[in-house]
Amino acid sequence: MKLHRIELRNFRQFKGTQIIEFSYSATKNVSVIYGENGRGKTGIFRALMFCLYGDRSLSQDELSGEKKREGLILVNEVMLKENKGEKIQASVTIEFSHGNQLFLIKRSISGLMKSDNSILQDYNQVELQLTDANGNTLPKETDPELIKIKIQEVLNSRLRDYFLFDGERIERLTRNTQERREEVRKGIRTLLDLDSMDLAIRGLDKLVSKIEKDIKYKSTGKLQRITELIHDLNIKIEELKNNQDYDIQESKRLEHNIKKISDLISENEETAEQERKRQELIKTKQEIKIERDQTKNELVEQLNRSCQLVASELIEQLQEALDFHREKGELPPAIRKEFIEKLLAEEQCICGTSLDHQHPSEKENLLLFMKKHFKLGLGKESEELLYKLNRISSTNELLSNAFNRLLMKNKKLNDEIDDLESKIKIIGDELGEGGTSVDDLIQERIKCEEDLRELEREIDRREDQIKKDEDDREDQRKEAAVLEEQQDHLKTLVAKRDLTKDTLLELKDIYGKFAVEIKKKLADKSTENFSKLADIETLKDIKTIDIDDNYMLDVLNWAGQRRLGEISAGQRQIVSLAFIMSLIQIAGDLEVPLFMDTPFGRLSGKHRDHLIETIPKMASQWILLATDTEFTAVEANVLRQTNSWGKIYELQKEEEGVTKVIERQVNEFIPKRKSIY
């Protein structure tokens, strides 16, 4: 798919008719949309999603329930206000090519502002015109369902979340472990279209609970008590999981709010500087926390072997004792005791000598040999024990050094985090002291942050509780299974339940296998992308990208050690980019336009330059949405030198709620800032 042009009419802040022509040739495939925050860069992507799929909001808006159904106000509000009481038509028209066909799709919506300033929106129509490879234009299609099918064939809507590489998603992948895990898991679920399978699994789970309920009503005695317990646990776990889902959504909403408020505070002159400092400190704290998590993981590995350290002296002493016996020849020889016992029983040595009563001295020698070499406590197990003691001992020094190093590092990082937290609090308190025009926002943010912290603690606690209850339930089920054997009248129900459970396990197994396969594919593809996107210095440290059983995205160095906590924030951002690109590639191919919304975030100049040089070669079409701080004269120069930059549009604020799209000339365009420094 290649985007040719987009026409916006009264859509969001684009009042009137505004057109963007994208660059899509093989040699010039980069278009830049340049504008400050809030000018409508994301609005262009929003227009694309609306036109293609009828989306009324993006997933990053994090709307739910009624608000999600209604969507955002898509008709330009200034037009609505100027023409109160009148219907205003808004539309988005996109021209794109796919294969040898040319598509022209137009979707419209009308809005009306009532006298009380509330806004009604009405979704009008969508039409699609196809021109085939021979230039023949087919009749216009207006059936929404047929259009939907046609568009799905070009670009599956499952991928829409990944179509836009936004800085926030990229950031999430580099953040703390829970968020990272969730993003990777979500990506895989989207790829495999696992929602329906998920529904099936949940459905079967509920069916098992239902049959257990029936068993409960029909069972007697101890089994009845246990089945009641299981039933109560089923209800409890279901409720906990529902509450967990709700709280996770709520925590995302709070995060989103906090970000929105922070952006507003950053734009306010009175608070901008302090807010900038505060955000910097928060980012640094997050980076250090990632490093600390990594250190903690390594520390856990060592903790699991720490009994060796505590017992190190004892190990040495037993080693000495056994060595002493070995030197005296008292540890068993290679020959087995059972073999000698067999010879004595058969009264014949392997050399042919008889060991019967007529040859007492030979027999006596053999018995003495046995007594010397096969003492109780000095058998084969002692010899094996000595080998193991030697092996343990040889690793003790390394273990001890690693332990020490990790302890000191952990302490250092904890101290740094404490220090940063106190600085963040000081600035937060200063901002909270008031006297600025954004006091209310600051207070609101403080409240959101407190609520979020509390919610995260609750989510953790609940996660532990769910695990504990599930384990309890499993124990009870095992006990019940034994008792069920004894109650004949339950046989049919039990058989039904067992069949359902087996099916459920089978389904979970298939789900798991798919997930494992996809994880491997994603990891391999991510590694391949990373090797292209990262610069040479980074590639010296990092060899592969890995996704483990717990959906943890990590990087491995050339020795196979996990290193995500030790690489820079910029490098982590490249890891995220590589992963997100791999999602698109595995789902289809990279023959989709890559929309990147402020992707450079925390990348250093060197990394940015490398990405700017590389992405045009990797993608068939690149549409870069960038702010003035992201796209400076330096970046513009680097991009010009790739000779792949075809178009630039600047988004300018005409008045409140209105943005104008102005085409600039690539060769003459001068960004507002000289560099990121």
Place this chain on the structure above:
Amino acid sequence: MSESSNNPMVHINKDWENIYDTLCRGGDSVFYQMTSLFTLCATIGHLNQDYRKFDKKQGKFRWGNLNQETETTILSAIAWDHEKRDLQVLSDKRKIIEIACDYAEGGMQYLYEVFFEDYMVNGQLNRPDKLDIEFNLAQIIEGLRQQQSMF
């Protein structure tokens, strides 16, 4: 040899069950297996010469579940020392486990007093937000290790 003497059951005190569960189960468990925590407790108990009998026994795992390279070796060494360095005990798994259980009781009692007690509520171990269990446990172990190298 019968199955139970060749593969004896390891028991812990029921009072510590929640601590074992909290530290050894779940995605962010401190110990990968209960055997790791158990062996650590046994070594701590032995180091402190705190050998305690207990009544409320809960079977948790068997000899076969222990790491055959390290954990069985260390527990064997503990039993050897306890039995006045008689090597005969090295071939008696049941005896080794019996001794280990009682030292583990002492070891866990020690960890409870120096650390866990402050975070127990109604017999449950809490993991409050800022509590860095891994770091704190590691510090305790480092302290014990240094203590033994002083003598």
